Amino acid sequence: MKKTKSLCIIDDDPIYTFGLKKIIEFGKFDVETIFYENGKEAYENLSQVISDGESLPDLILLDINMPIWNGWKFLDEFTKLLSEPSVVVYIISSSIDPKDREKATEYQIINSFIVKPVSIDKIREILQSN
């Protein structure tokens, strides 16, 4: 059995985060989760983790449209802290704007772009492939 995965979810939508928690619970996935409501909050906490020398989460599920700092802003700042891409980022957004999809390809750290809603199968696939 693999070690427990740590999952960081950055999203301001309480319905989505509620649903995601339900899926993880229902799927009995062996993960630790941490939730942030916007990019700025996530950035501040994760940079603290780095400066404390603690380990970063294995996966980040990142929304795009959020207040204060959106997903792009978070990525721009967060990647500056990393000497190498030691974290896997998934964009999980309800946006069907092709521009967003295009922009996602500009970031090496992004693994893939998943359009909401997410299903239990999709989460299982993500966890298994990492």
Add this chain to the structure above:
Amino acid sequence: MNYLHKELYNLLISDHHIFDFIRESALDGLWYWDVENPENEWMDGKFWTTLGYDPEQMPHKSSAWQDIIHQDDLKVALENFKKHCEDPNHPYDQIVRYKHKNGHTIWVRCRGMAIRDHNGKAIRLLGAHNEVSALKKHEEILKRCNSAASIGYWEIDFISEKVLWSTLTKEILEVERDFTPTINETLAFFSEGKSKTSLLNAYQNAISKGESYELELPISISKEKTKWVKIVGIPQITANKCTQIYGTVQDIDLRKTNELKLREEREKLRISEESFRANFEHAAIGMAILNEKGQWLKVNNKLCEIVGYSQEELRQLTFQDITFPADLDADLVLFQELMDGKRDHYQMEKRYFHKDGHIIYIILAVSIVRNNEGKILYVVSQIIDISELKEAKNKIHSLLKTSQEQNNRLKNFAHIVSHNLRSHSSNIGFMIDLLTNENEKLTEKEEYKLLKTASNNLAQTIQHLNEVAMIQTTLEENLQAISLSNSIKSAIENVAAIADAAQVKIINEIKPDEVILGLPAYIDSIVLNLLTNGIKYRSENVDSYIKISSFHSMQYKVILFEDNGKGIDLEQYGSQLFGMYKTFHRHPEARGIGLFITKSQIEALGGRIEVESEVNKGSKFKIYLKNEKDKKPMYHR
């Protein structure tokens, strides 16, 4: 014989004083020459005093005068002498010139008579001189005057039936100097017609009524040449009978030609002035003549119509008075440059005030007319009313602004659809899925199924809405050359599975080298949509097919999709066919958005779509797209 005659002749013989008196009073010199000893010649005193010499000093030798006689005249005199010697009937009579002692010329009529021996041989020559210098002088003056004025003299004598033409007359009429016409010949110089008739009338009147005449008429010099002359005729009446007509002929050809030319030019000027006036009055644009102060001197009807003033009212005003204040300075600067001769015309766009106060937009063209000395005669203005044009331009401008605003709203709308609306709909779907995770039985409930369908439909509608909002007219320079045959092939591959399942045969007649102008995503979407439509709306009872072909039409390449499917009732639905959310078939997958998107995409590529269809026979969709070779080169703006 009269006794006095007889007495005088006797006296002449007996008393030599009588001869001396005659010689002194009647002659200006007498000479007697010895033809046998030609060096000897006796000259009387008068001979020499006439020529300014002292008779006492002069020898009685012919050599004494040989150097002072004009040599040309001497030749004539000797010639006449020779002839006279041979024939007593040939007169020895000529006018000869001598040089006076003071240097001037003395004209002398020199007459002579040979004295002959019994054999008739001339042995002596008796000569007499008469000085004619004064006469000659007058003659010379007259000749010079005539020559200077180009006036020739002529006379017709009815008694002697002789015609006299002076040298100058002959020159004017361009005949030889020795030509002497008869009375009839003179008339031949006048060509038949009006001028001859008027001359003949005047001539007859002169003869019958004694009236003088003065005529200006053209005469025929030769077949090609005519010449204008002025003829004056004065009849001489003696005892109620016209005995002679004399007069002058004057060459007035140059004057007359100039006169005619001038008249012609005046006529041309008159015509051009008239046509200018007509142009001015009836011009379709406003026209005006102004003075250097800008006062309207003359305005046409059109200008009055433009500015709303009558001609009389405008004449009381200057252009400055009706010019929109903000435009006045620019006009005045140009007007001054015109006045200063720095330019001869200018053109500008400006505004006038109409009489009723509203603003008129005009194009003004001004030019200046100066005389030969450069003095300003007047200023000509041409005025075109462009108010309607301006209004239309403003309207277009505000329309553009409105559509830009709407376009911005559409972009916002697209953003709302693709982000916000979409986020809610995905949450609904998410929650519905979560419910079944926890309660499997729920999936069997009809309400759940309908909720799920409604949620899916909502998601799909949002997807379409987004697509519609995303379509933007593509600038021509963004269009690329696309291989139509490749696009069609890959679309056919994509639908191969459903086409097989539906037993629809797809016939591809697109040539492999067919190229069109478009955007790949749009072309793929258009082709796919028409193919899936064709499959969806196939007829159940026939061997269904979709045929794809292409042809040229004007500047377009046309892709033709033909099927033998259900068809569309165009009479009923034609106007709504390409509308959003119109469906015409009770088909489970009919969504009514496909054709709307297809049409929008085609139009965004600068093309158009046409449809022909008949219910239960099939449909024909024609897609007009820009030809690859018609792509216009890009210009910088």
